[in-house]
Amino acid sequence: MSAALPGDSTPAPLSLAPTAPCPCGRTAPLRDRKGRIVQTPVAFADCCGPYLDGGALAPDAERLMRSRYSAFVLLRADYIRATWHPDTCPDPLDVLEGTRWLGLTVQQHTPTGPDSATVSFVARWRRVGQGGGHAGRMAEISQFVREDGRWLYVDGVLGGPRGEAVVAPDADAG
Ligand SMILES: [Zn+2]
Numbered sequence: 359m360s361a362a363l364p365g366d367s368t369p370a371p372l373s374l375a376p377t378a379p380c381p382c383g384r385t386a387p388l389r390d391r392k393g394r395i396v397q398t399p400v401a402f403a404d405c406c407g408p409y410l411d412g413g414a415l416a417p418d419a420e421r422l423m424r425s426r427y428s429a430f431v432l433l434r435a436d437y438i439r440a441t442w443h444p445d446t447c448p449d450p451l452d453v454l455e456g457t458r459w460l461g462l463t464v465q466q467h468t469p470t471g472p473d474s475a476t477v478s479f480v481a482r483w484r485r486v487g488q489g490g491g492h493a494g495r496m497a498e499i500s501q502f503v504r505e506d507g508r509w510l511y512v513d514g515v516l517g518g519p520r521g522e523a524v525v526a527p528d529a530d531a532g
Pocket residue numbers: 380381382383384405406407424425428
């Protein structure tokens with residue numbers, strides 16, 4: 359562990375009501391009042407909440423990836439670190455600084471072995487702070503492994519499964 363000062367670079371975590379839609383954006387088919395099946399946002403308490411707050415283990419790489427995205431939204435450095443493979447986790451963990459995450463789309467979850475998988479996703483972001491107002495989206499293919507029953511994020515390569523580039527539509531040159 360480094361001797362970085364607590365609170366020096368890590369913003370305080372945010373809290374979220376259990377009934378709020380989960381930041382990861384997961385939906386499930388539910389019947390509305392007229393009996394029609396509609397995709398409905400899943401509540402935080404029924405989605406990533408038990409992983410972030412209850413010590414439950416994500417059952418697969420996609421659910422872990424979603425819970426880590428929610429942890430980025432909620433500035434939960436503890437959870438991000440706990441689910442990052444110790445061989446690749448940066449120390450100090452400075453990934454929360456200056457970026458706010460606005461939305462997630464999981465594109466593909468591909469098991470590559472009994473204890474390994476990749477998840478490709480697109481996430482929308484906005485830079486805050488100095489020279490703020492920058493927004494864009496990133497595509498990444500993340501690698502996950504399962505060790506001792508726990509899925510862990512190892513690393514990722516930028517770009518999507520169909521070769522999508524990282525794009526930043528709102529970034530202006532001025
Ligand atoms: Zn979720």
